[in-house]
Amino acid sequence: MLLCVTANHRNTPFETLERLSVDAGRLAESLAAGAAEVRGAVAVSTCNRVEVYLDIDAAPLAAHALARHGFERALTELGGADARELTTTAEVLDDAAAVHHLFSVCAGLDSVAVGEEEIVGQVRRAATLARETGASSGRLEHVVQEAIRTARAARAQGDASRTGRSLARLALDLVGSRLTDWASTEVLIIGTGRYAATTVASLRERGAQNITVYSPTGRAQLFAQRQGLEPTNDLSASLHRADVVITCTTRLSVGVDDVPAGARALIVDLGLPRNVDPAVGALDGIALLDLETIRLHAPLVHWSAEEDARAVVDAAAHSYVTAASVEPAVVALREHVLGVVQAEIDRARSRGDDGRVEEALRHLTSVLLHTPSTLARRHAAAGRGEQVVAAVRTLYGLDIEPVAAENDATSDATSDAATAPQAATRSSSASSAKP
Template identity: 50%
Template sequence: MLICLTANHRNASFDLLEKLSVGTADVAKRLVAESDFVQGAVVLATCNRFEAYLDIDEPLTAGVSLAVEQAAEEFGGAAGTDVGELRDSLTVLCGDTVADHLFSVSSGLESVVVGEDEIAGQVKRALSTARIEGTTSSDLERLFQRAAHTSRGVKTKTGLGGAGRSLARLALDLAESRVTEWARTRVLLVGTGQYARVTLSNLRDRGVTDIRVYSPSGRAVAFAAKQELEPVAAEGYLEAVATADVVITCSTAETVVLDAGHLAAAAALPGALERRLVIDLGLPRNVDPSVSGLHGTELLDLETISLHAPLDELNAESDARALVDQAAAEYRAGKAEAAVTPAVVSLRAHLFDLLDAEIERSRGRAGAFGGSPTATLSGAEAAAQTERALRHLVGVILHSPSVRARELARDGRADEVFAAVETLFGLGSEAAQRSALQTALESSLAESSDAGPIDLDDYRRAGA
């Protein structure tokens, strides 16, 4: 069973999300290695959500409850936050609702800025990390791959794809009232990752040309050369802050890169500007919140941005929502159809076992397939034809029940299929899980699906 533990901008504070994004990187690996219930885990941490997708090897309520409790304690302990606070902020999703939620998340329909561009890449990277750490599972792989397919469909088939929506764009929209003329604005960009590239693109769309870049990790020179910007060395950081009208931070550093001390020192330098706008897009925070109390400094952080998101950004287009709903419904139908495969495989195995036994018994009877054990070549050919005909007959017999079983499963009636197979043939769950036969039998099912009716005259001529 798949479950999702989600804390996001709708049910958790940004302080809690910040803590979860910093200290929980190794928890998924530990859960899979040590838990009696968790078979797989993928963790998605973005600027406005923290989610753990878990594959639980226990369908019972008690097992799910224990897994949720263990996960909450592990994540809370790693993040250094109160476990009770974390429990209160977590929403737990189970079963089919997990797919509904992830498809919606990956398509940007649950973001602060509906339809944001970055989330699909973040979901993809979460799965890649789980693969590297060895924490994914086959069910999680299918779920996340289907989510990626859905988000691509939303991007290409709906109005969300061309909107270029992002937190960076929304932040700059909100900054419009503080900036007199973007073309004359001097900007210092702190960070060189994905958000920095998105922010840079949005700045250039507004006509900003005076942009310098600083990297706490020392990547400014390479980033600046590629983007045709002016890099800022570590020793020139305070001077760059002092002469910037707008400072935008979007670094992945786990410690603040701008605090009241930096701004006080920058303000004391010759030629320092009296007023500046600081936009913090980092999670964890890149800017100490105390800077908002300094004279001449205005801070616009993620929490403020989310509170001021315009209403039209918070409503997804109906066609995008419909596409996500359709994909989720198809995913559920596919899972239901796959659920009856063991029953179908078991039925096929049972009938072919009976056929093989009958063929072997017949071979041992003198004259059954063309005479004595020293049969002529024509007798051997007749025996081979008869065997092929019998196998073909079983395939034809099984074709309609196999198709019907899948149709019933897609209609939510999988239990009826299992009950029928067990009642009619006495095949329970043990027989349904004969893994050694499954690959061969599925191949046989594919071969027999197009089989036509047997010509009885040909069948009799074969020696029956």
């Protein structure tokens, strides 16, 4: 079954999320290797969430326990003994709830700034990393790809791209309410990652012209050259000149001792863990805007674009979940038909078939299986999943396992064998591949 363990801005204080911030790739690997029942893991760690999506082959109660204990164990391994205490607010979602949550996250509907555009890229990178390290599974890969496709559809339907509700844009909206003119504002960006590039684009949309970049890791020169900015290696002098400072790195970059006397600036901390010591906000002439403040100022009303996007996500998540309910029946039907076909292929080989009979049979099998597989999922989406399962049992006398016990590797192997007009040696290799 699919599960999600999530600690996010809705159920966990930002101070706790700061301490939970870990390397997503290592978290997924640790969880995937933690128990034999865990068949795959994908971890997502962003500025307002740390969560893992798990494919667990166990009964619901056991799967929930494995998910929560595995999350605690992995965080303890990566974050030290104190990390165990930080998981108490994390929520465990399973099956339909986990799928709907993932779809909502990808579409930016579960972000601090509703409609945030960066999150779908972060989920995509997390899934890619899990796949490359062997931590993912076929089921997780499939649901993530569906979530990404749904995010694109939701953005198109809800026009989220024009609405521009990214975290950086929301922060700059709050800053802009205190400024008279962006064109005359001295802006300092601390950080050179993807979020920094997004912030630069948002600043230029507002007319900002005087933008300087500083990097704690010495990458300011290259980033400035790419973005057409002014680099600096002198943090203190730059802080003294700046009217607005925006931090978006992965480490603490600004402490009380870094701020020179006489500096007057509005500092926006977009980092998690936080990039700016909270004590900086108490200095004379300094105002500090952090993620907690941004969350409190996030719009509470539902604009029409958000409603449209939510409708797309709800429909897609429901369709995915209902289609999954008949997947064991589809797999059982494929296995049955393929077994019959394989027997005929073996008989043809024994009679000296040169491969043409085998190719024709595999092609015919693919054609014959396509329509019932498609219609089964369509009927499931219409609420007739139980009838589909009953029909397959009755007509073919098959023993259909429940969804939680479905074997992904068998499912993928049978699908491959049905569609590939290749020799049996290739089919046997496909059956051992992870979906």
